[in-house]
Amino acid sequence: MSDKNQPISGNDLARFSGPNTFMRLPAVNALDGLDVAILGIPMDIGTSWRSGTRFGPKQIRAESAMIRPYNMATGAAPFESLQVADIGDLAINTFSLADSLRIISESYDAILTHDVIPMAMGGDHSITLPILRAIARKHGPVALVHVDAHADVNEDMFGERETHGTVFRRAYEEGLIQPDKTYQIGLRGSGYAASDFTEAQGWGFQQFPACDLWHRSLSDLGAEIRRDIGDRPTYVTYDIDSLDPSYAPGTGTPEIGGLTTPQAMELIWSLADINIVGCDLVEVSPPYDTSGNTALTGANLLYELLCVLPGVARR
Numbered sequence: 584m585s586d587k588n589q590p591i592s593g594n595d596l597a598r599f600s601g602p603n604t605f606m607r608l609p610a611v612n613a614l615d616g617l618d619v620a621i622l623g624i625p626m627d628i629g630t631s632w633r634s635g636t637r638f639g640p641k642q643i644r645a646e647s648a649m650i651r652p653y654n655m656a657t658g659a660a661p662f663e664s665l666q667v668a669d670i671g672d673l674a675i676n677t678f679s680l681a682d683s684l685r686i687i688s689e690s691y692d693a694i695l696t697h698d699v700i701p702m703a704m705g706g707d708h709s710i711t712l713p714i715l716r717a718i719a720r721k722h723g724p725v726a727l728v729h730v731d732a733h734a735d736v737n738e739d740m741f742g743e744r745e746t747h748g749t750v751f752r753r754a755y756e757e758g759l760i761q762p763d764k765t766y767q768i769g770l771r772g773s774g775y776a777a778s779d780f781t782e783a784q785g786w787g788f789q790q791f792p793a794c795d796l797w798h799r800s801l802s803d804l805g806a807e808i809r810r811d812i813g814d815r816p817t818y819v820t821y822d823i824d825s826l827d828p829s830y831a832p833g834t835g836t837p838e839i840g841g842l843t844t845p846q847a848m849e850l851i852w853s854l855a856d857i858n859i860v861g862c863d864l865v866e867v868s869p870p871y872d873t874s875g876n877t878a879l880t881g882a883n884l885l886y887e888l889l890c891v892l893p894g895v896a897r898r
Contacts, residue, residue, distance in 0.1 A: 585663045590652055598648045604669035605704070606647045606886070611668040614697040618665040619892065621702045621885075622694075623672040624687060627868070628680045629709025629747045631740055633835040635868035639878070640672055640704040642869040647882035657852055658898025659890035667889070670694075684713045684745055691717030700892060702885060705865030707835065708735060708747035711820050712754060718861050719759040722816040725860065726764035727754075728808065730850065731822035732771055732838040734790070736783045747835075747866075755786050762787030764815060766808050768801075768850065769793045769825035772838035793825075793841055801846045805853025812857050819854065819862040819888060821847075823881050831880050833872020844880060848887055855891040862888050 591607040604610050605621045614620055623640025630636060652662045661667065673690050675683040691714055694701050703714065708731075718725055729735075729751065736752040738744075745753060751767075754760045767783070771793040774780060784790055791804065824834040827841035842850075867881045890897070 587662050587664070587666050588668055589662050590650070593651075601648070603641065603644050605644050605882070606650050609668045611670060614670065614694060614699055616666055617668055617697065617699045618894065619667040619702060619889065620694060620699045621667065621669045621704070623704045624675065624706035624710045625672050626675045626677070626683055626706045626710060627835070628677065628683065629745070630707040630835045631746065631748060633868055633871060635870040636705055636707045636835060636866055637677070638869040639706055639865075639867035639881070642872070642875070642878040643704045643864070643867055643882045643885070644669070646875055646879040647886070649879070650882060650886050654887075654890050656848070657855075657890060659895050661889045661892065661895045664894050664896055665889075665892065680709065680743075680745065684709065688713035688716045692720065695721045700859065701861050702888065703863035704881070704885065705863060705867070708750055708820070708822055708865045709745060710865060711863055712745060712750045714861065714863065715754050715759040715818060716757070718818055722860050724758055724761045726812045726815045726817040727751075727760045728766050728768070728817060728819045728854065730768045730820070730825040730842075730847070732769055732793070732824045732841055733822070733836065734767055734770055734780055734783055751783070755783070760818075761815070763789075764812055765789065767791065768804070769796070769842050771840050796842065796846065797840075801850040802853050805850045809854055809857050814858050816860045817857050819859055821862070821864045821884055821888070822866045823864065823877060824866050826880065831877040833868050833870075833877030834866045835868050836866070847884060851884065851887040851891055855897065856893070859888075859892055864888075
C-alpha cells in the first residue's frame, strides 16, 4: 500500500459527500513533503466579457469527486509516486485586480520555496501573469504550452495593461517565457486585424490555429512540441475556452470551432516526460455551466495534467 496521500474512495464514502477538495484529497496548510500542491485562485475581475470564474475552483473541486486514482487510458497512477494535496484558495482582493495579482505572485514565491509543482484552478486567465513572474524568478524564462482560443497578446484593454487578454504580451516583454519555445494551440475566432494573431509570431511564438487542427489527432503535434522543448522547464496553461463550446459552454469568452475533449486529452498525454514546473486550468465559469460539464471537463484535464508530471510512471 502506498504511503502517499490517496483520494477518498467512493467505496468508503459516497462521492456526493466528504471534503470539497480536488479529488477529495487531504487539505493541508504546510507544503513540507509535497510533490504537487493543488490550489484555487477564485478571481474574475480580470475578465472582459462574461464573469463567474470566481466560482471556478469550488465547482471544479465538486466535479472532481468522480475521478478515480488510476488512469485507464495511460496506465498512470499519480498518487503512487507523488505526494499530492489541496492547499486551498489564495485570499485575493476581490475589489482590486492589481492587488490580487500582487497577492498571487507573492503567494507563489512562498509556495516555490518548497520543491513542489503548483497546479492552479482559476479564475480568469489574468492569474497566469503573476504565476509566471514567480515561476521565472525560480526557474528563469520557461517554455510555455498555451492552449487557448485567444492569443492574449493585447497591448491593453480599456487602458489596463494587466488583464486576461494581455498576459502573454507582458510575459514576453518581461522575459518570463522563451519566445521560440512558446506554443499557442487552438487559436480561432475573429479579431480587429490580422496582427491580433500574427504579431506574436514575429516574437517567435509558434501558433497552431484550431482550423488547422480540425479532424486530426493532436498526438503528433504534442510529440513535436515535446521534442522541441527537450528538458527545459515548462509551464502549461490551459484555458477551457480552447475547447469548442459544445464541450465547454461554461466560460467567459466562448468561440465556436474549437478543440474536442479527445484532442485535449491526446495533447496532454503527448506532453508526458517534459519538465513541467507548474500548470493551470482557467476560465471555467459555473454560472454559464448549467449541466456542470465544463467544470467536469476542467477537473479531468487537471487530472490528466497530473498524470503526465515528472515522476509519474505509466504503462
